[in-house]
Amino acid sequence: MKNKRLHNYAYTFILLGVLVLLTVVMAAASPYFFSWKNCRNILNQSAIYLVLSIGMTFVISAGQIDLSVGALIGFSGMTMGLLCQAGASAFTAVFAGLAVSAVIGAVNGLLIAYGRINSFIVTLSVMTILRGIILIRMKSKSIFGFGPAFTFIGSGKVGPVNMPIVISLGIAAVGAVILHMTRFGNYCLFIGANEAALNRSGVNVKKYKVLLFSLCGLCAGVAGMIVTARLNSAEPLAGQGYEMDAIAATILGGTSMQGGKGSVIGTVIACFILNVMKNGLTLLAISPHYQQILTGLILLLSVLLSESKQRKKSEV
């Protein structure tokens, strides 16, 4: 019983070990890997997934899923692009883009909580609807020409590190605090653990579900902002398929698909593992198609590992 708490962190330590091992192997395999430029590249690339995965960690902790986050990246980018094109300030564009994302997330939550529809179905529908709207409104073309104030978000620097890294690590830190230290985070986990019990105790579960999905939408909006600012262009297909990477990172990080168990720190490490792997394999000139296969295998392996641990527990 005494080292039970240590046991809870064991998986996080394993993840950390895997990340270190992976880094060492990649550094040995490719001389370019450890260059500052490449490291920064990995961090930049991780930033987008990181922000997205933090929101996903909350949703999956609550036993839900959000497939619309990839499309929301595109939608938030489009909103910011159209506003900048119309001459709005970078601040207005960012604010509006993030607000729209949070509201769409809240709509997800409203449909799930009050419409009593499964989150998979709701967010799948919203995903295709959003992508359709983007393609129609943007006429399948990109929007260029953001001002320097906006592109600073993507390529500006604070000291030696780029803005996306600062933003994403900041959000990860706030996310960790919210999930593990606040009443809101506790309720997110409890929705996943035993929604009926939470309801019976007098907590307004529906309200928390709406807030939860709104938070996830907001994270997707921030990811959309970073993507758009980095490319200095709002792309109609931006973020397509990113929801899968976010889900993969969250699950690999030790958050339980059944809900009731979540780890923001685990998600952060898992995000870096997946991105270090992608980057290293690219440097080794291994086709991205193989990378996909590998990502899938890693995910399967990690779930098998945690599930078998779970089974052993329940058999005792």
Added chain:
Amino acid sequence: MGDEKAPFLEVENIKKVFGHVQALRGVSMNAYEGEVLAIVGDNGAGKSTLIKILSGVVHPDSGSIRISGKEYRDLTPKKAIEAGVSTVYQDLALGNTMDTASNLFLGTELTKGGFLKKKQMQEEARRLIDSLDIQIPDVTVPAGDLSGGQRQGIAVARLVHNGGRLLIFDEPTAAMGLNESNAVLKLIKKLSGQGYAVIIISHNLPHVFLISDRICVMRQGQVIQELKTQETNMDEIVSMITGAVTADITGD
């Protein structure tokens, strides 16, 4: 025992019909603080309906319910809890991945500006658990990793913490091992010793005889006999439950 005090719960002439089935045909009973009342009876005797009425889930067709001397006409689950009547659900309403403190303070978390006061919650959980003699060495362990008895302990501690004065247990020892049911029986005894009123519904007569102060036998929607546990025996109760002996014959 407790006869000289006013009852915490008074039920008078409760009737309930479901379609063509007369589930309760005028049930009257009292529950006292500091006393364990066992309700026994065969399946379909009306025990569950009675409990559902007491916890406000089902409304009686007629009859009166008084809790601490106050009459409740339209008892809802919320009103019942506020009045101090708490039911320990069979599923215990616990989050298995959550620790003791989170489960115990569910809905009544101690917070400061939205932040959980985890330390304080753990300390208070510890105190509450210890005061009820529940054996949980580490309150940070997820509830799913605890034994059935410990889990029941958390569920009870939560009800007590939320102001429960009358605790209703529906088959508390069903599907439990020997050690676990012993822990639960000890907990129930402890609760009555601390002045809580306890009602248990059980098919397990040895357990009933072990912990109850009074036994209330139900049959076909009626309370056919209320007895002091000390003044009866298992054979007598069994024959009353099955109807082999009618209340009139066993009565004085």
